[in-house]
Amino acid sequence: MQRYLSFACALVLACATLLAPGADAKETVKIVFIGPLTGGNAALGLGGRNSADLAVQLHNADAKAKYTFDLVKYDDQCKPDIGVQVATKAGADSSIIAGITHYCSAVAIATVDTYHKFGLPVIVWGAVLPAITYGNDYPEIHRVNGTMINQNEVNAKLVTGLGYKTWVIIHDTTDYGKGHDEYFTKYLTQDGGKVLADFGVGADQQDFTAILTKVKELNPDVVYFGGLTPIGVRLRSQMDKLGIKSQFEGTSGIVSDSYIQALGPLAEGTIAFIDGAPIEKLPGGKFFLEQYAAHKYAEPPEAYGAYAFVAANLVMDTIEKVGPNRKAVTAALAATKDYPSIVGPVTFDAHGQNIVPIVTAYVVQDGKWVVWQDSDYAKGKRKLAGGK
Amino acid sequence: MTGSAATRGAARSHSGDLLVATAAVAAIGAWLWAFLATDSVGVLAGLLAFAAAAFVFGRRAAPRYRRALAARPRMATSLGVLTVCVVAVALHDQPYPLLMLCTVLLFVVACIGLDIQTGHCGLVNFAGAAFFGTGAYTAAILAAHGVPDPAVIFAGGVVAAAAGSLLILPVLRTRGYYAALVTIAFGILFSTFLEVNDSLGGPQGLKLHGIDFFGWRFNRDVNLGWTTASFYVNYVVLSLALAAGAFVFARRIERSWLGLAFDAVRLDEIAAATFGIGVGRAKIIAFTLGNFLCGVAGSVYAMMQGFIAPNNFTFGESLILVSILILGGIGNPLGILPAALIIIVVPQKLQFIQEYRFLLYGVLVVLILLFRPEGLLPRRIRDYFPGSGA
Numbered sequence: 008m009q010r011y012l013s014f015a016c017a018l019v020l021a022c023a024t025l026l027a028p029g030a031d032a033k034e035t036v037k038i039v040f041i042g043p044l045t046g047g048n049a050a051l052g053l054g055g056r057n058s059a060d061l062a063v064q065l066h067n068a069d070a071k072a073k074y075t076f077d078l079v080k081y082d083d084q085c086k087p088d089i090g091v092q093v094a095t096k097a098g099a100d101s102s103i104i105a106g107i108t109h110y111c112s113a114v115a116i117a118t119v120d121t122y123h124k125f126g127l128p129v130i131v132w133g134a135v136l137p138a139i140t141y142g143n144d145y146p147e148i149h150r151v152n153g154t155m156i157n158q159n160e161v162n163a164k165l166v167t168g169l170g171y172k173t174w175v176i177i178h179d180t181t182d183y184g185k186g187h188d189e190y191f192t193k194y195l196t197q198d199g200g201k202v203l204a205d206f207g208v209g210a211d212q213q214d215f216t217a218i219l220t221k222v223k224e225l226n227p228d229v230v231y232f233g234g235l236t237p238i239g240v241r242l243r244s245q246m247d248k249l250g251i252k253s254q255f256e257g258t259s260g261i262v263s264d265s266y267i268q269a270l271g272p273l274a275e276g277t278i279a280f281i282d283g284a285p286i287e288k289l290p291g292g293k294f295f296l297e298q299y300a301a302h303k304y305a306e307p308p309e310a311y312g313a314y315a316f317v318a319a320n321l322v323m324d325t326i327e328k329v330g331p332n333r334k335a336v337t338a339a340l341a342a343t344k345d346y347p348s349i350v351g352p353v354t355f356d357a358h359g360q361n362i363v364p365i366v367t368a369y370v371v372q373d374g375k376w377v378v379w380q381d382s383d384y385a386k387g388k389r390k391l392a393g394g395k
Numbered sequence: 396m397t398g399s400a401a402t403r404g405a406a407r408s409h410s411g412d413l414l415v416a417t418a419a420v421a422a423i424g425a426w427l428w429a430f431l432a433t434d435s436v437g438v439l440a441g442l443l444a445f446a447a448a449a450f451v452f453g454r455r456a457a458p459r460y461r462r463a464l465a466a467r468p469r470m471a472t473s474l475g476v477l478t479v480c481v482v483a484v485a486l487h488d489q490p491y492p493l494l495m496l497c498t499v500l501l502f503v504v505a506c507i508g509l510d511i512q513t514g515h516c517g518l519v520n521f522a523g524a525a526f527f528g529t530g531a532y533t534a535a536i537l538a539a540h541g542v543p544d545p546a547v548i549f550a551g552g553v554v555a556a557a558a559g560s561l562l563i564l565p566v567l568r569t570r571g572y573y574a575a576l577v578t579i580a581f582g583i584l585f586s587t588f589l590e591v592n593d594s595l596g597g598p599q600g601l602k603l604h605g606i607d608f609f610g611w612r613f614n615r616d617v618n619l620g621w622t623t624a625s626f627y628v629n630y631v632v633l634s635l636a637l638a639a640g641a642f643v644f645a646r647r648i649e650r651s652w653l654g655l656a657f658d659a660v661r662l663d664e665i666a667a668a669t670f671g672i673g674v675g676r677a678k679i680i681a682f683t684l685g686n687f688l689c690g691v692a693g694s695v696y697a698m699m700q701g702f703i704a705p706n707n708f709t710f711g712e713s714l715i716l717v718s719i720l721i722l723g724g725i726g727n728p729l730g731i732l733p734a735a736l737i738i739i740v741v742p743q744k745l746q747f748i749q750e751y752r753f754l755l756y757g758v759l760v761v762l763i764l765l766f767r768p769e770g771l772l773p774r775r776i777r778d779y780f781p782g783s784g785a
Contacts, residue, residue, distance in 0.1 A: 044750040053750060081746050087600060087704045088696075092494060092743060099490040099625075113600055117702035125490075136599070180591055182599040209591065 033075045036331040038063075038322055039097040040315070041090070041108040042133070044082035051110050054309030055132055056080055058295075059107050061302055062319035073327055078319070079103060085110070087117035094118040098125025104331045105129065105340075107318040110311060112136035112182055122147045128337040130318040133311040135282065136182060137190075140360040146337050149359035151321065151350065152314040153282035153366065155186045158259060161366040162280045163194035165379070166256060169395045171228040173201050175253075177218065177242060178233035180207045187233030187258050203227050208238060215242055219249050227253050228393055235260040240269040247273055254278070254392035267374055274371045276384070276391050283350060284367045286313055288378070291349030317348040412463035417474060419460060424478035428485050430736070431492035439744050443759075450771075465778070468646065476639050483631040487619065493627035495743065497699055499735045500634035501692045506719045506731045507641040508688030511648060513717075514726030514774060516681035517661030518566060519575045522582035523716035526686045528708030529555040530693025532589070535601040535703060544606045548694045555690020556683045566682060567675050582713050589705035600704025603697055606633070613698075630699045637695065641688055645728045648684070657681055658777065715739075722763060724770030733771050737763070 040059045043052035063078045081093040090109065097103050098121055106122070109115035110133035122129050123145040131139055131150040140150050174195060178184035184207070192202055203225045206218045219242075222230060230246065230253045232239055239261035246255065256278040267274045286292040286308070295316060299308055308316075321343065322336075329335040346353040356362045368379035372389070383389040430442050464471040479496075486492045505527050512518040530551030537547045565577045590598045605614030606629070613629040648654050656677045659667035668674050697703045719738050723730030741759065745752035763771065 045753055049750060056749070080749050082749060082752070086706055087702050088498075088700050088707050089743075091700050091702065092491075092498070093746070095494050096491040096743075096746075113598070113704045113706065117600065117700075117704065120701055180597065182597065185597070 033073065034331070035077050036074045036326055037077045037079055037100075037103045038319070038326075039079045039081060039103050039106040039108075040319070041081045041083050041093055041097065041106060042110045042315075043085040043114075044080070046084050046086075048085045048111060050306065051133065051309045051311060052082070052085075053306040054312040055107075055110060055315035057302075057304040057306060058299070058308050058312035058316040059132070059319040061295075061299055061304075062316045062323070064302065065298065066320070066323050072323075074323075074331065076323055076326075083109060083111070083114050085114060087113050090114035090118045091121055094121040094127075095125070098122060098127045103127065104326055104333055105322045105336050107132050107315055107322060109134050112139065115139045116142070119143055119145055119148050126333050126337070128322075128333060128340055130322060130340070132315040132318040136186060140358040144358070146341055146359070149340055149343075149355055149361075151318045151348075151353055151361045152311060154360065155183075155258070155282075156190050158280050158282050158366050159187060159190040160194045161368065162256070162258075163191060163198045163200065165368055166229060166278070167195065167198040167200050169391070171200070171254065171393065171395060173203050173225075173227040174229050174231050175203050175222050175225055175227040176205045176231045176233070177215075177222075178205075178207055179235065179238055180209060181234075183235070183260065184233045191231060191233065208234070212238065213241065215245050216249070219245055219251060222246075222253070223249055223251050229254045229256055232257045232261070234258070236263050236266045236269075239266060243270055243273055243277065252392055254395070262369055262376055264376075267371060267376070271374075274374070276389075277371045278379070278391075279369050279376075281310075281367055281369070282365075283310075283313070284365050285378075288367070289313060289349050289365075290351055295349050313350055317350050317353065320348065321346055321353060412460050413467070416460035416464045420464075420474050420478055424482055427479075427736075428482045431482070431496055431740070432486060432489065433744075436747060472639060472643055475642075476635060479631075479635050483628060483635070484624075487624035487628055488622065490625040490627050493625055493631055494699075495740050497627060497630045497634045498696070499732070499739050500631070500638045501696045501699075502716070502719060502735045502739055503638045503731050504634070504641045504692035505689045506716055506723070506735065507638075507645050507728050508685040508692070509716055509720055510685075510726065510728055510731065511645055511657075511688070512681050512685035513720060515649065515654060515657040515661065516678055517657075518678055518682055518685075519571075520578050520682075520685065521575050521710070521713050521717060522562075522578040522585065523689055524708045524710070524712035525582040525585035526555040526559060526689035527693035527696070527712070527716070528585060528589070528703075528705075529558045530690030531697035531703045531708070532595060532601070533690070534694035534697045535603050536595075538603055538698065544608060544698070547698075548606075548691055551694025552687040552689075552691035555693065556687040559682055559686035563679055563682060567678055579710065579713075582710050586705050586709045589708070596704070598705055600702055603701055603703065605701065606630070606695070606698045627699075630695075633695060634699075637691065642728050653677070653680065718760070722760060722770055724767075724773035726774030727770075727772050730770055730772035 040056055042055045043049055044056060060078055063076045066072055067075050081097065083090040083093055097106055106127055106129035108129040109118065109131055112134040115131050115134035116136055116139050119139060126147060128147045129149065133152060135152065135155050137154040137156050140148055176188055176191065178188040188205065195202060204221065208215065208218070232242055239257050243255055258279060259281040262279045262281050286296055292313065295313055325336050325339045329339045341355060341359065343353060343355045351365055353361050369376045370379050370382045370384050372382050372384065379385050384391055426442065426446065429438065433439055433442065483493065483496065505523060509520055509523050512520050533551045533554040534547050537550055538544065562577065562581055566574055569577055589595055595601065605612065607613065614626050616626050617624040617628050656672045659670065659672050660674050660677045664674050715738060719731060719734045722737060723734030742752055742756045745755055748755060
């Protein structure tokens, strides 16, 4: 059975490769998608892969395009060593011109040297760690999604603007939580806020009474949490048990429906931020969602699908412009300015980082995440904790 | 027939057998080259089918030629090393297959370490990745402090062995499932420790530079005169030397009095103790030697990858090491190479089916164990007089 199966696979693939040039006289150019297709982060990886695939299919359907694109897909399993292996595979394959790479920060940071060594231009579509673009001077590395830097800059500005003065920061000890801690502290201090205390918590810690007792004593205006939904839910409910009346705010990690489902009315008034906007609110988001639905992918695009879509389009448009040559593509990508996309105009800074990412503020209102500007809180109809 | 004529006849057939055996090794080398170099599904399926067929049809003829090689262990080892070298030269300008070859060879070193523990002495170790990781992190820290790289690699092994000594008491006191549980707990403890420890890079991991052997920089492409070879050739040479060294070492241990003691302890501890074998001593030696090899492999692996993070050394990775051991045939270091090829390279070769590849690969492993329940090349009964034909 096994042998028949692989034989059938081989046969189908052989037919496909034989038929492809006949059906289309255009030159075929290969680009690579790399993300976590198996393991704990597979949902996000598959969403990204489908979105990149959608971009390629739409591009190939365009009769005016000079090249037909072939999207090679590799799985990095969200593991740095496997990431280096597939990056080497893609980098060493001279028929691959550019890449749309990585959701996991640890993998993205591990592979930058590999891409630089092989001169393969890549656009990161999901990893948020700032050092991926800012930790090196490699011209090959670009990123379309925002970093946690932008998110915290907007966050600090908004909450200090509301008149809050003192904060306690609680964060999980993963790279995600620690990064948020670092950048939020930086921007908050710049904007005149005061951090009374800073606590790190383990990613599967259950009981926060010790920390929260201390928080109650300090009595800050706001409790900031850098981490994901499960701890966010526990923290918020245990704050209530101990009678802490401070305002609660979080990062992109708690913007999920399960946060509200788990907390019920307690979730009301929680503020959080995400890099980007809800897909429906993006300039071309409706078009993207319609096309995505029309192509009947088995998995949803997830939070970063739109970025994979944009990265794939940017790569293909650049190749259309300068031809399938890695060096030319690297140079042309560096000059990307105001490239129109469904996540807004893309402009790369000297490190290849998209400098105009959208950050959206949210607040929980009546059991829903509502964009801050549209909420009753911003309009003054309702008050956050501390009467702000 | 007179005695001397019989001896002469045997010698003649021996040299004939040796020739056939050498040709077989060369064929395996050619297969290895094709397997590593191919990117086509059809070729891959063909190669796997060919290997399976060769396995089935060659089974009856194989022992004769194996004996011919076993009679000349030094020549056999050199032949193996030479074959891999030729494969590396044939692949010299293809970084990806070379990287996979290095990865396989380094996992072979680590698995030979586990083999001394499990296959010889009967100690189950489900924390292989933790000792591999100890070597890797030792390399990261020492290399950053300017320790010369050859010393770093050795230190990786020593620190891993030292970390293993923490486990000696519980491992000596427990047996079977309980000993397995102790090592599982240690493995999980290790990856958790890495995640919360900021000075070791935390969950984000650590960057390393490439190996530098007295001015010979491993991360630089090699000029071979007529052509330029990928820098991974350096790592292939080093990993091959380590793998060959580990193999010879394991064989020597097996044939020594220590090896006999290991076997006795594995088969029956009480009987071994009755015969005056120090059970505890044998276990401590096997455990320490095995962890040392894991650590050495880990330190080279880390410097080759250039980046390490805790999720490279989780319980899942320990299971991969153990499954290589089981698939290859516990106790036989020769079985480790084909098993490592299957466990490490096949999932990467199946990248074209993306998220379903682990399904297909799982089916493949189950099928192999269905037809070879003792692994690909199970350990044979001890041959007290090699080459005697016993």
